[in-house]
Amino acid sequence: MNLHTWWLFFSAVFILCGTPGPNMLHVLTRSVRVGARRALATMAGCLGAVLLVVAASAAGLSAVLTAAPALFEVIRYAGVAYLLYLGVKAWRGADGPVAARPGEGPAASRLTAPRLVRDGFLIGLSNPKLILFATAFFPQFxxxxxxxxxxxxxxxxxFAGAELFWYGIYAIGGQRLAVTLTRPGLKRLFDRITGGLFVGFGAALLGVRP
Known part of the structure; x- marks a missing residue:
């Protein structure tokens, strides 16, 4: 691989990673609740899922899913269900009110580091489009x-470096956003928007085909 090929790959994935999606939205919302520093656990979970899927695709998972499309369908519908669950939960404001400072308050105290990692990991696994991306995009380079x-x-x-960079940007943005979300009306609007986005991601996932 020459430098020109690497630069083309980096430019492409840098833009793709920065595009809002389930992972970035989850990092943003968690940072609103617990602050950017504690959201590092969320980032670790999301990135762990991404690396696992990419490695599995390289090891032949994509060929297995192509040979057994029913397995892909199971993964796809599980991802859709989880994204819809998160959407409904966010819409209802199930995490409770945002504290005056991120990381404080009863909602933040319930979000322990293991739970943050787990939720981030499940979000990363909920999108089988990543399998298709790893299969179709990586081999070109x-x-x-x-x-x-x-x-x-x-x-x-x-790819991991680009993901982490954008995780950090979204986490910092979420922490700053939290300052304005202590007002009930804005908090409710934020919950509705994020809930609608998660539902939208789940609906879009229904159209994904191997």
Whole structure:
């Protein structure tokens, strides 16, 4: 892989990672509740799921899903159900009121580090589009005449770095946003918007095909 190929890959994934999606929205909402520092656990969960799916795709999971489309359908509908669940929960404001300072208050105290990691991991796994992305996008940047292992490792590390950068941006944005959400009306509007977005992501996932 030459520098030009890597730069094209980096430019593409940097834009794709920054585009709002379930992971970024989850990091944002968790940062509103617990602050950017504690949201690091959420980021770890999301990134862990992303790396697991990418590695599994490289190991042949995509071929298995192509050969057994029913398995992909199970994964897809499970992802849809989870995103819809999160949407309804966010819409209802199930995490409780936002504290005057992120990370304080009863809602934040219930969100322990293991729960933040778990929820982030489940969000990352809820989107089988990542499998299709890893299968269709990554191979375009692999030189078939060179060792593929090192190339794949570079691409995955680049992808993870772009994800983490945008996680940080969204987390900082969420922490700053929390200051204005102590007003009940704005908090309710925020819950409605984030809930609607999660439901929208779930509905969009219904149209995904292997």
């Amino acid at each position: 692999i030189d078939g005449h060179a060792a593929q292992g090192p190339q794949f490792a570079i691409l995955v590390a680049t």
